Amino acid sequence: MKIQLDTLAYMNRLRHISPAQKLWFGFGLLCFVLLAHTSVHVTVLVWMSVWIIGYAGISARAYAGMMGAVALFLLFGLPPLVLEISSFPPGEPMLFQFSIVSWHVYASEEGVKAAGVLLFRSLASVSCLYFILLTVPFTEMLAILRRIGIPSLVTDLLLVMYRFIFVFLETVEQLWIAQQARGGGHGFKWKMRNAGWLVTRLFTRTMQRYQQLSIGLTARGFDGELRVISVGTFSISKRYAFESVIGFIGLVLLEWWMRR
Amino acid sequence: MAWLVEMEEVSYTYPGSADPALDRVTLRIPRGKRCALLGHNGCGKSTLFLHLNGIYRPDCGRVKWGGEVYTYGRTYLAELRKKVGLVFQDPEQQLIASTVMEDISYGLYNAGVSNAEAAQRVEAALIRFGLEELRERPVHHLSLGQKKQIALAGVMILRPELLLLDEPTAYLDPLHTKLLLKELETIYQEEGTTMLMATHDIDLAYEWADWIFIMHKGRLLLEGPPEYVFARRDVMEEIGLGIPLLFDVWEALASSSFLGSLKRPHTVADLRYQLKKYLVENKRKMG
Numbered sequence: 001m002k003i004q005l006d007t008l009a010y011m012n013r014l015r016h017i018s019p020a021q022k023l024w025f026g027f028g029l030l031c032f033v034l035l036a037h038t039s040v041h042v043t044v045l046v047w048m049s050v051w052i053i054g055y056a057g058i059s060a061r062a063y064a065g066m067m068g069a070v071a072l073f074l075l076f077g078l079p080p081l082v083l084e085i086s087s088f089p090p091g092e093p094m095l096f097q098f099s100i101v102s103w104h105v106y107a108s109e110e111g112v113k114a115a116g117v118l119l120f121r122s123l124a125s126v127s128c129l130y131f132i133l134l135t136v137p138f139t140e141m142l143a144i145l146r147r148i149g150i151p152s153l154v155t156d157l158l159l160v161m162y163r164f165i166f167v168f169l170e171t172v173e174q175l176w177i178a179q180q181a182r183g184g185g186h187g188f189k190w191k192m193r194n195a196g197w198l199v200t201r202l203f204t205r206t207m208q209r210y211q212q213l214s215i216g217l218t219a220r221g222f223d224g225e226l227r228v229i230s231v232g233t234f235s236i237s238k239r240y241a242f243e244s245v246i247g248f249i250g251l252v253l254l255e256w257w258m259r260r
Numbered sequence: 261m262a263w264l265v266e267m268e269e270v271s272y273t274y275p276g277s278a279d280p281a282l283d284r285v286t287l288r289i290p291r292g293k294r295c296a297l298l299g300h301n302g303c304g305k306s307t308l309f310l311h312l313n314g315i316y317r318p319d320c321g322r323v324k325w326g327g328e329v330y331t332y333g334r335t336y337l338a339e340l341r342k343k344v345g346l347v348f349q350d351p352e353q354q355l356i357a358s359t360v361m362e363d364i365s366y367g368l369y370n371a372g373v374s375n376a377e378a379a380q381r382v383e384a385a386l387i388r389f390g391l392e393e394l395r396e397r398p399v400h401h402l403s404l405g406q407k408k409q410i411a412l413a414g415v416m417i418l419r420p421e422l423l424l425l426d427e428p429t430a431y432l433d434p435l436h437t438k439l440l441l442k443e444l445e446t447i448y449q450e451e452g453t454t455m456l457m458a459t460h461d462i463d464l465a466y467e468w469a470d471w472i473f474i475m476h477k478g479r480l481l482l483e484g485p486p487e488y489v490f491a492r493r494d495v496m497e498e499i500g501l502g503i504p505l506l507f508d509v510w511e512a513l514a515s516s517s518f519l520g521s522l523k524r525p526h527t528v529a530d531l532r533y534q535l536k537k538y539l540v541e542n543k544r545k546m547g
Contacts, residue, residue: 010398139358139398163358166400209352216354218315219346220414221338221370228357229365229378 003165004062009137013057018234019140025244026132032251033124037258038117040251041124047247048127055240056135063130070126074119081115082107138162156226164209171205172198263327264291264422264454265312270321272307281307283478284321289422289456289471294448296469297458298501304478305458306349309424312456313344342371345420349427351407354414360394360402361386364414371418381417389413389443405436409443416447423447425457429464441468466490466504467527474501487524506531 014022033044053060085105097106142162146155175198265288272282281304289295297305310316311323314330314337323330330340348354357363364385368378386392389409394402402410408428415423425444429437441464447453459465465472465486472489474482476499482489490496490507497503510524510531522538525531 006398007401010396010401015396137398139362142358159358160356163356163399167352212348212350212353213356215310215315216348217356219310219313219341219348220354220356220367221341221418223338223370226356226366227369228362229369229375229382 003169005066005133006138008058008062008134012135014055014135014240015137016234017135017237017240019136019144021236021241022135023132023141023144025240026128026136028248029131029251030125030128032248032255033121033128036251036255038120039258040255041117041120043251043254044124045120045127048124048131052127052131052134056131058134063134066130067123067126071123074122078115078119081118082111084108084111152225152227159226167209168202168206171202171209175201175205262291263288264325265289266324266327267308267311267318268322268324270311270318270323272311272316272319274307280319280478282311282318285475285478285480286321287473287480287483289454292452292454293470294444294468295454295456295471295473296465297456297473297475298460298462298465299458299475300460300499300501303475305475306426308475309346309426309456309458312422312424313346314340338370342418343421344424345415345418345422346424347408347411347415347426347428349430351404351411354411355399355407358398358400359396360391360399360410361396363399363410364391364417367414367418385413385417389416404431405433405439408432408436408440412440412443416451416453419451419453421454423453423455425455427458427460429459429461437464444468460501462501462504463506466507474499486526 029044029048033041036044049063052058052063083105084107085103087102087104089104093109095107095109095112097104099105139162142155142158145158146152179194179198267285267287270282270285270287271280273280283304285304285308287308297308299305307316311318314323314332317332325340325343330336346354355363357366361382365378365382368381373381386395389412391406391410391413394406394410399407399410412428428440428444432440444455448455457465457468469486472482472484472486473480474489474495481495481499482492486504486507490503493503506525506528522534525534
């Protein structure tokens with residue numbers, strides 16, 4: 001069982017580049033996006049897509065799918081921002097309006113503008129986040145968390161949780177396939193009953209797994225802390241560092257020019 | 261013979277269970293030998309393993325390492341678990357970190373090895389087990405065969421004196437079984453590790469082991485070299501484990517009284533060699 005985001009993060013072409021460099025770049029840009037104007041947002045969105053599809057080699061289809069999901073979510077959130085309902089006739093410039101009895105429903109220019117700003121700001125920030133999620137595998141983020149001094153209790157928990165997500169998904173898949181293979185029927189009632197069985201079995205299996213893991217850990221000499229080697233074969237790419245710095249300066253200039 | 265671990269009259273019953281999982285087991289593991297522990301599912305093999313590395317404590321009886329009784333103190337257990345490596349049947353049970361390299365390094369840090377040395381030893385182990393390519397791969401992207409190999413590498417990196425293998429060939433295809441056995445052979449030749457493998461594959465046990473234990477319903481029925489154990493047909497048939505095919509074939513050949521003087525073969529290749537040698541010698545005699 002695989003999670004697409006996770007698999008892509010391990011397979012991307014920027015894998016060998018220091019995770020710190022990628023995180024600085026991603027978060028730096030994210031912070032800047034939160035302060036900047038729409039034209040900067042659009043530029044960031046395009047630039048980030050170049051990084052993700054072009055440099056990291058994530059397939060355009062996978063990326064479009066992920067962005068599409070977010071865009072869809074955003075689009076559903078926009079109508080409340082755009083549409084206004086009031087009992088007084090609107091006193092501001094607007095795109096359209098209609099009246100129902102004594103109520104006026106209208107879309108003001110201001111509202112549309114605000115929605116547009118919000119849409120692009122969100123998409124730009126999401127592209128920065130995706131850049132991080134798609135190029136820095138979880139294990140490397142964990143290594144960084146350890147390095148910046150997050151308590152080992154937290155990182156240990158994250159490690160075990162991360163490991164168990166996959167064991168858990170695999171168990172769900174196995175149980176589900178077994179149910180299907182043993183002649184699972186159709187219909188809502190059947191589905192509900194089977195989901196119930198699945199959850200019960202899953203719970204007992206999870207408890208078994210937990211016991212097995214604690215024996216496994218003890219056998220390997222667990223003494224209250226999970227310490228592992230931090231992989232250190234990364235390099236800082238000068239070419240990408242150069243592009244990110246130049247690009248960032250360009251964005252700052254653009255923002256400055258916009259504000260003038 | 262020098263004994264590495266001795267169990268004396270060990271009994272253990274799981275909480276809430278009526279029958280004992282181990283019933284007055286007395287068993288001695290010879291130092292520097294490859295031992296096989298044969299028995300059906302649920303005969304107490306895994307429970308016995310967990311006694312050997314001190315995870316379970318016997319209800320009565322005692323376990324000795326090199327003649328000294330286990331004391332079960334905190335530091336004692338930490339030391340013990342460095343000396344006893346356990347490879348579980350399901351690798352999912354012992355793989356904890358998320359990448360191959362991290363996981364192999366896990367035991368080393370528990371053993372208090374410094375960072376630099378750990379990095380060096382992990383590197384050596386990756387090369388030794390042919391896992392370099394998987395180095396940074398997440399564990400959940402690997403196949404079962406690969407996971408088993410990583411589990412073995414993670415245990416062997418600590419250079420244990422006793423290696424416990426719980427059904428190591430379970431679910432493996434013939435190719436991966438062969439690779440695993442080759443790996444074990446190399447370890448045995450290079451490190452001289454004492455090994456104890458739990459299995460119910462009698463042919464594998466006959467081919468691989470120098471020493472055999474037979475367990476049934478929590479009791480140890482037989483122990484000794486394969487020739488001695490498998491000659492006890494009565495016991496083997498009664499508990500339904502059967503006799504290794506090669507052992508049977510050899511008995512059949514030997515009873516026709518023309519091979520009596522030859523050494524009993526443990527592998528098919530060995531059998532072929534013995535027969536060829538016999539034929540050549542007899543031709544010479546006759547010719």
